Amino acid sequence: MSSADERRFEVLRAIVADYVRDNEPVASKAIVERHNLGVSSATVRNDMAALEEEGYITQPHTSAGRIPTDKGYRLFVDRLSEVKPLSVAERRAIRSFLAGAIDLDDVMRRSVRLLAQLTRQVAVIQYPTLTTSTVRHVEVVGITPARLMLVLITDTGRVDQRMVDLGDVVTEESVARLRTMLNTALTGRRLADAAAKVAELPESAPTELRDHVIKISTVLVESLVEHPEERLVLGGTANLTRNATDFPNSLRQVLEALEEQVVVLKLLAAAGDSRTITVRIGEENEAEEMRSTSVVSIGYGRLGGGHLGGLGVVGPTRMDYPTNIAAVRAVANYVGEILSQ
Known part of the structure; x- marks a missing residue:
């Protein structure tokens, strides 16, 4: 990748970070002020123009800043070199909370509640496949x-x-x-x-x-x-209402889709094994009702050549991918450990 391409990716990374945090279109001036890219505002504007032409960002309003597109989020996720690890205290809390479960049903309920709290998204876990x-x-x-x-x-x-x-x-x-x-x-x-x-x-x-x-x-x-009817547990559905502006004219259909077991099972069916995180962004989701969302999922546990089930989070495409990926992976690891015991 050329130095110009690398710099444009850094601009895209800055736009994603600021937009996820503030939910406001990002202008070139803000990027120069907030991020130490070592280039002028004019250079950032040129890079933004190139990113927009290639479909990675878009301008929602005239004279406004830019926001990432699904394609932009995909490039950002694919090039995540570092996923913010959970702290030792967070990992200890996860292990302690899940280890207190008394049976499988309790493990499932605790897992979705914990994952929804960690990510502030909708959490879903699939019962071990019978x-x-x-x-x-x-x-x-x-x-x-x-x-x-x-x-x-x-x-x-x-x-x-x-x-x-x-x-x-x-x-x-x-x-x-x-x-x-x-x-x-x-x-x-x-x-x-x-x-x-x-x-x-x-x-x-x-x-x-x-x-x-x-x-x-x-x-x-x-x-x-x-x-x-026993194969799924959902938690934190109310978290979607905190981000209602991320679902213009589609929040209701997203909520209705989440009530359909078959839709959510298809989302988790895309989950890889217990070592691989799968991220589906916007239009990549098969169900039309879910195309304003992103799904971060992974398999948990190991059994023969496969995994016991899947778990993950569903939220707007404007989500904190590094943090959510780390939380999903950590909870899956601990659920797999507990069930193996």
């Missing part, structure tokens, strides 16, 4: 002589409880036999495979337990199939 989960253990607990509680635990930390009314008294010995039968058949299997195995259990069950196994299998299948 298709990649395996059965860690099935516990069978006698609640009454004729009623059992089934507890399904997966390797991703999901805990699902179901009650089974047997309609007949069952002994402690039979409960132990049922527990052994279920764990022998299901432990270590992926949930989809486990669901198919559960359906076969009545055929191989001892005659005296067959009726119990049929009732247990019918209930247990519900825990082994994907529940789309």
Whole structure:
């Protein structure tokens, strides 16, 4: 890259920084005064003219300063050489806050609340994808002589409880036999495979337990199939209203789109693995309703060749990308660590 191109990028960087901070078009005089670029105001004006001609910045009003375009934000993000790291205190607070979670649901809720607070954007996290989960253990607990509680635990930390009314008294010995039968058949299997195995259990069950196994299998299948309504948690939606001016005529449709699970799942589907941040800016978003937003996302956790799920933030294209990228990456790391334990 030539020295002139490098200088123009520094001008673009200054415009992005000032516009994100002040939400006002940036003039050449302000750039010279606020940023130590070592060039004259005339040179900055020429660079701004070149950047505008190439589509990186635009002039929203006559005689106004310039603001970045989606293309300008993209160049800025692609050339981020440094992402502002979170402080030691911030990292310690994240670890402490998430480590206090009591179960998977609590991890999900705490994660979005924390991420929304750190970034002041809308935070979203996807539950660990059940298709990649395996059965860690099935516990069978006698609640009454004729009623059992089934507890399904997966390797991703999901805990699902179901009650089974047997309609007949069952002994402690039979409960132990049922527990052994279920764990022998299901432990270590992926949930989809486990669901198919559960359906076969009545055929191989001892005659005296067959009726119990049929009732247990019918209930247990519900825990082994994907529940789309449980796959996402959102937090900080009200943060969008703080930046209503960033969504001229589109805030309502953005909010409505966020209510659609399928739209948000598609946003997270673009997330890379747990080592790679993905940033989609404005028109790069597939959903038309989301084209006034930017999405910063990443996968969390590792399982085989993939990741457990995705998390990220949604906000205006005028966002603090370095800070948001650092926060998303840090929270994802800690969520992955906690679930692996």
